Amino acid sequence: MSEKSLVLEMQQIQMAVELIELGARLQVLETETELSRGRLIRLYKEVRGMSPPKGMLPFSTDWFITWLPNIHSSLFYNYYHRLSVDCDCDRMEAFVKAFRLYLEQVELDGAEPVLGLTRAWTLVRFFESELLELATCTSCRGQFVAHAHTPTQEFVCGICQPPSRAGKTRKRIAKANEDVRTASLGSPERRAAASRMS
Numbered sequence: 001m002s003e004k005s006l007v008l009e010m011q012q013i014q015m016a017v018e019l020i021e022l023g024a025r026l027q028v029l030e031t032e033t034e035l036s037r038g039r040l041i042r043l044y045k046e047v048r049g050m051s052p053p054k055g056m057l058p059f060s061t062d063w064f065i066t067w068l069p070n071i072h073s074s075l076f077y078n079y080y081h082r083l084s085v086d087c088d089c090d091r092m093e094a095f096v097k098a099f100r101l102y103l104e105q106v107e108l109d110g111a112e113p114v115l116g117l118t119r120a121w122t123l124v125r126f127f128e129s130e131l132l133e134l135a136t137c138t139s140c141r142g143q144f145v146a147h148a149h150t151p152t153q154e155f156v157c158g159i160c161q162p163p164s165r166a167g168k169t170r171k172r173i174a175k176a177n178e179d180v181r182t183a184s185l186g187s188p189e190r191r192a193a194a195s196r197m198s
Contacts, residue, residue, distance in 0.1 A: 009035075016043055018096055023117040026052040032092060032121075058122050061131050064145050067158045067165075072114040073123055074144040074157075076102040077134070080124060095124060 012033045019029055020043065029040045044052045064073045080098035083089045089097065099120050106113045115123075123145070126132040135146035137157035144157045 013043065015092060015096075016040060017047055019117070020044055020047040022096070022099060024121070025057060025118045027057050028118055028121050058119055061126055061147060063119070064123055064126070064132060065147060067163050069114055069119075070145055070158050072102070072106070073119075074134075074142070075105065076115055076120050077123060077127070077145055078143060081134070091124075095121065 012035050016029050016033050016035060019032065026037075026040060026044065029035070029044075030037060033040070035043070041052060063069055076098055079101045080094055083094035083097050084091065087094070099117055102115065102120070103113055123132070130148050132145055133148045134143040135150075135152040135155045136143055137155060137160055138153075139156050139160040142157060142159070144155075146152060146155065
């Protein structure tokens with residue numbers, strides 16, 4: 001094996017390991033690397049300590065249009081787009097960096113990631129197949145994931161115009177946070193007793 005092909009193989013292995021660590025499914029690894037299926041399965045077992053999950057990849061564009069997935073997908077895809085267009089990163093470098101930025105931002109916001117790596121990869125593929133595109137919100141001017149070839153002159157994003165259930169979600173999160181605080185501090189009676197004893 002020549003030195004050049006050895007370097008290329010090492011880069012492929014490094015890419016596969018990074019994708020596995022971020023939650024890639026075997027089908028993603030097979031598409032994005034030139035490593036054999038057997039090699040990828042062995043790598044997956046080494047990195048994750050278990051066999052890769054079986055099953056089909058997500059294939060519907062509709063999931064990315066629903067309220068919360070749309071906000072998360074739009075955040076990720078805007079990172080990806082800026083990295084690949086403005087920073088001239090190659091496709092997979094931009095993808096991995098964008099996904100890491102997305103995870104960091106979600107963690108900073110104290111939220112749970114809605115978009116997994118496989119869905120993020122599928123999203124990029126849908127854009128490449130021209131099934132999805134970015135639409136500009138007429139209210140905030142942000143760019144959001146939308147079905148391709150649909151009228152967007154009056155498009156308003158899910159942040160500017162959240163569905164009625166969004167308020168209930170916020171209330172549930174606030175209630176859950178309050179429950180956690182109460183559990184960690186104890187009941188009001190117990191807190192008052194503790195303050196008297198101190």
